[in-house]
Amino acid sequence: MPAHLDLAKTYTHADMILSSRKSPRLSLRPAPFTSLDKSPLSSTSSRFNFNHLIVSPPPSPGLPALVPRHGKPIPTHTPRRCLRAALWLAGVLVILYYGFSRLQLDHGMKPVGWATHSGDQYEMVGESELPDFPTPVVVTDGRGRAKWTVSIPPDHEFPLEPKQYAEICTQNMEVANHVADLHSHIHHQHAAHYGYYHVDPNFMDVAEAEVHGLLPGPKAKTSMKEHGSLIGEKKDGLIESGVCEKTMTFLLETHDAGLGKMLMMLWTAYGLAQKEGRHFFIDDSRWVYGKYTNFFKAPPLPACRPPPRHEMLPCPHHARHLVVSAVTAAQTFGGAFNEEFENPRKMEVYRQKPVFDLARQGYQALFRLNEADQKYVDERSLSLLDKTLRPPPEDQNGIIVGIHVRHGDRHPYEFQYRDSYVPLDRYAEKAQDLLHNAFNDSNGDGEVNAMAEAHSLFVVASDDPEVYESEEFSHASRAQEQIRLASNKVLESSKPSPAAAIRKFVEDSVGWEGGFFAGMFWSLGKPTSVPATAVEAPDTKLPPTEEALRLRELVGRAYLMDLAVLGRASDRVVCTVSSMGCKLLAVMMGWENAVVDGRWVNIDGDFEWRGVSW
Template sequence: MSLTPRTPQYRSGRAEEGYTQDELREMHGEYPEDDPQSSAAPLLSAGSPRTDEPKGGKAMAATAASKLPIVFLSFVAGFIFFLTVVEYRRPGTLEWYLGIPIPSFEQMPASTGNHDDLNSSLIISYENYTSFPLSTHDYLVECYKMHPGGFMPSTRFWEPTAAGLMDVVHGEDKDVCSSTITYMLDGKIGLVADLALMAQAAALARERNRTFFIDDTYWNRGKWLDHFQDVRETQPGPEPGCKQPPPQEYVACPRHARHWIITSRTAKFHFGQMYYEHYENGYAQNTNRLKPIYDFAAGSLRNTIIPNIENARLISSARAEVAVLSSMYLSVHLRRGDRKPSSYAYHGGYVPTNDFVDALDDAARRLQRGDHPSLVYLASDSPTALEEISTLLPSVYSLSRSANAELKSLVSPGEYFQRDFDKYDLETRIRATRGMIVDFALLSGAWNEAGPDAVVCTVSSAVCKLSAVALGWEKAFGHLDKYGLIDRQLMSWVDVDQKGRIIPEWAAFDLFN
């Protein structure tokens, strides 16, 4: 004998039994007339007229109506709580939706040099400092004071919080640029890692119509003009000839300050997730989403960050030597030292040299239509790695193999460890920086129409990231499909670290703690 569960659905559908009178009364809220424990009508208070009307629709409607105020108040309380959470997590959102204008730095009243015309609670004070500009460490401390979480919350990237604009007090010199973005160098990260961040900062200055500056006060690689052209000439900005602001007016956080300064240490407050959300293409997928940020970097590398006459001459000499050997070449960058691969497959070690050779052979077959590359330009911070890969390739060129003594002197003094770089004397550091600039130009084709047919590198390295920018979008990635996936047949940017295991495969820059 099978059993059927007694569910409400089963009970309501049993056609073979029907319902008893008692069940019908129970369903309608009625009780048998002979039940002494029940009543067909509700209990009445003394003096109330008796009614025999059964409990029905009118009574239920009255009950529901009596609860409406409670429901309404609960809804209002929940809505207010929701608004509170939104305002706490994304300050300024409510003002934006309600159409309440949030002031920008352009709307700030001109300062008279004292605090009388500014809200004292919004003034950033540097009274504990005696020298300016502050060090990159001090700017980091100031950012953490304002944003302990390590990022700058805001409704949108360029909108200040609802609390208002925070800034230092400004002077009255009318010749000072009205608004600026300054990138500060200190050499606490590698050269190309700095250039990748600087490229975004310069692009923001162009986009926001601000004047762009470089501050090299604490740079351990000499002066900016020792290596590159003056950015006031390559990117003069909206007020050509205006004066650089006094260093005591630089502000690292918030970014809405009139004279915003960015360093590799404070970049994480500004170039994190909110930056991507604001500037990436939200309608595209994977690598395609990053096209606007890629274009930012490309514009800066093409028009703003340009080698000076001395370095341009060294780059030209190296290219001339390569041209004598072959009209076509591939390039490879082997980063050693303190930059380990990001893929867990190489955890604790480096990408094997044979992986670079295999990638070069594959690129030669795809792009040069040969089994082996005709010529390979080698760049590395490790003399040992250079020698090892040289023995595995038929034809190679590197600065260490140059017939030009001046070029040969630019070879890296050893594997690059950030903590050890300052141990070299200034002349050695300047020379090593020149060598990296020449290597990057030949590796990627930067600052020249001609370049390699492909670059093989590890995406964990800033040199690799920026090489993709120098190659050009279509040359680097081929014809990306609608899903933003890199074209494996036509790509010239070859990562042997992650090898396509992460999406997006390319990144514009690194952020540092």
């Protein structure tokens, strides 16, 4: 038999043996024929064939069924897989959030550095050295955390220009918001304003910044130019006192020619300094009226000395050494100040009691006229009071009704008189009513004490000389006669006759028809070629002449003595609350007399007493 036939029989026999060993219970069906079932072209391809992985054999009877029994769905998501997916999703969202936040922060904020003023926009510009002008700066502490402070060159002239103080306060707000955004890693909308005693945790005081080496230290202080003079500073002494812990320096400078607004601000600032435990100083180097000591006695001297001038900041308010001036009135006496000190549990004018008390404290400490003027005020007040006394055994004396009339460039609040002035007959009628009510039923039998009323006086103070000559007040007494603001009509009548051969020299005089006007004030001391009534804006760069200061001093002293006599001698006061002098008179009378007892009467509408106007 040929060999190949034997081999075929052998293979056939083997097949029979395998078939006989199969379980009779297992019925196998061949899978449908596909192209994948083709025999390999070679032994190599047959050895590495993956067809058995693609076409799976039927499941074994002992393995779990692919289709769950009883119709249950196939569990496709396990709790671990859901948790993993949630974590991945949260991570992606966090990455996207910080990415967009960083893009928004980088787009909205400028690089850290010095704050400079460019037009109406404030930008942060990186620099390697401190600027040579006053400006807030951003610094970093030892841990790399951003802080901000105010850099004023130690050799800079003091006080700064009013515009510079205003710019520093505006820039401080921008820089404070910028540093707050750096700490929060996001640019968000900041509050319109904070509480009056809000403390910015990112602010570093000048002295603290110097200790950390972030600003020039004590060596740079030796070249400081201190041209300004501080009232209350001890300049002579064998032992130099230490620097005050906390101070407030009030700058007597304003573009407003009026004296009343400055006085109210000065008194309130002093009371505020006492409440906050600050030592108080006054700077008069740029006061339009001249030297403070020409009008008042020096304020009480503290036991310490003022700080270096470059440490005096206009804001923030919690700075150790604060500067207060007319240009920073909105920061010091603005809305936050009223929210802090007004009494919310009271109604109407009684809400202003805490603010009134601050001004009253300043009046009692600072309103001390120079020796000559104070002597005249005392004598004038006593002479007026003597006229109201009745001889014994009468115990009912007359009273003094003070009347303050403000004309000039100050118009009333009341709508119908806002373009003119309150008529003088309203002053006279209200004064007469107060006088009548004071003695009505004073004897207990319903009769008026006519004798006491006859011994009463009307005392008038006004910036308009024509008021004294009016029909309503021609019989009234002047508050003071030491310095008079005369009208042109009076000046013409007082001139010597041209027929006289020899006459004494008479200075040029200026009439005050209509009252006190800012243009008239600024023109004092000008050459005669310039019209005396010319309205000119003050040029603060040019110092006033000695003649201008002398005339301004006379105007200021007349105003102060008018207030001093009315505030001291008057039992009742009639005035218009639109005038700052009227508000000052209320402070001088005191809260009980002026408000509680109603002896301070306003005839300018239904408006009430308020303090500093800004």
